[in-house]
Amino acid sequence: MWVGVGKGKGGAGCTVGALELAYAATRRTRAGRPRRVGYIDLDPQGNATDVLEPASRAVGIKDVLAPTDPVPLAQAFVATSWPNVSVAPADRFLANREMDMTAEGLTVLRRARLSGEMDNQFDDIVIDLPRHLGRLSTAGLLGIEHLFITARPTLWGAQGAEEMRYTAQRISYRGNPELMTSGFIVSGYEPGEDSDRIVGEMRKRFGRLLLSPPVPRREKVPEAIESYHTPCREYGDSALVAVANAYQSFYDRTLALHSGEER
Known part of the structure; x- marks a missing residue:
């Protein structure tokens, strides 16, 4: 299945969420294998690419979306330090695609999904959507089937989530x-009067789409992901297991829904 993770505001935990969902997928099996x-x-900052430590960065997603002589999507993926995860890397030059992407580039991910050309290579595709709602985001949203929207339990976070949902509906x-x-994934949650009020308002607005449990705030998440490039469950800190469990539950219920749709 093709999954995207996006946000309406910066600092919403989108990349952490995408990485944790990718890791959660590898903990499940298909045909007896992970x-x-x-x-x-798709984020020009390339933070997820850095975390995954690709074996090579010679070719990346920017080359797949290039206006001339694009590289086939299958050729952009390289092995990473995370078992069973390959990445189509990003770098700062990916930002150029906002200016020069053609209609072919805009729809390349959608065509790849509909054609099934990646099915023999991967069981799941996870797309880390960029912060800005431009052509890169549009290309990602045109490709995916399932969208997770991350938000901090703040007023601006809730507003950003609503903006992303509106954009997704238009696409x-x-x-x-x-x-x-x-x-909708609430990330960085700490119990408190203000955060609980915001989460309550989001539940009224988004209903069953507001996923439970909210992902708890843990100080060592940046240390695990950003500094040591390690999934939360593998970091060896019991406090991070609750974070990993939340994303595992989000992935599992989406896989169950997707499998039900396919039957």
């Missing part, structure tokens, strides 16, 4: 009818 994940880093109506918002 599921294989292709990670597409769904105009070019990707298979796209559905599979859930």
Whole structure:
């Protein structure tokens, strides 16, 4: 299945969420083996690419989306330090695609999904969507089937989540009818009067799409992901297991829904 993780505001935990969902997928099996994940880093900052430590950066997603002589998507993926995860790397030059991407580039991920050309290579594709809602985001949203929207439990976070949902709805109506918002993920949650009020308001607004449990704030998440390039569950700190469990539950319920749709 093709999954995207996006945000309306910066600092919403989108990249951590995408990485943790990718790792969660590899903990499940298909045909008796771990599921294989292709990670597409559409964020020009390339933070997820750095974390995954690709074997090579000679070719990346920017080359797949290039206006002339594009590279086939399958050739952009390289092995990473995370078992069963390959990445189509991002770098700062990916930002150029906002200016020169053609209609072919805009729809390349959608065509790849519909054609099934990646099915023999990966069981899941996870797309880390960029912060800005431009052509790169549009290309990602046109490709995916399931969208997770991450938000901090703040007023601005809730507003950003609503903006992303509106954008996804427009993409769904105009070019990707298979796209559905599979859930809003509250990240960096700490119990408190203000955060609980915001979460309550988000639940009224988004209903069952507000996923539970909220992902708890843990100080060592940046240390594990950013500094040591390690999934939360593998870091060896029991406090991070709750974070890993939350993302595992989000992945599992989406896989169950997706499998039910396929039958």
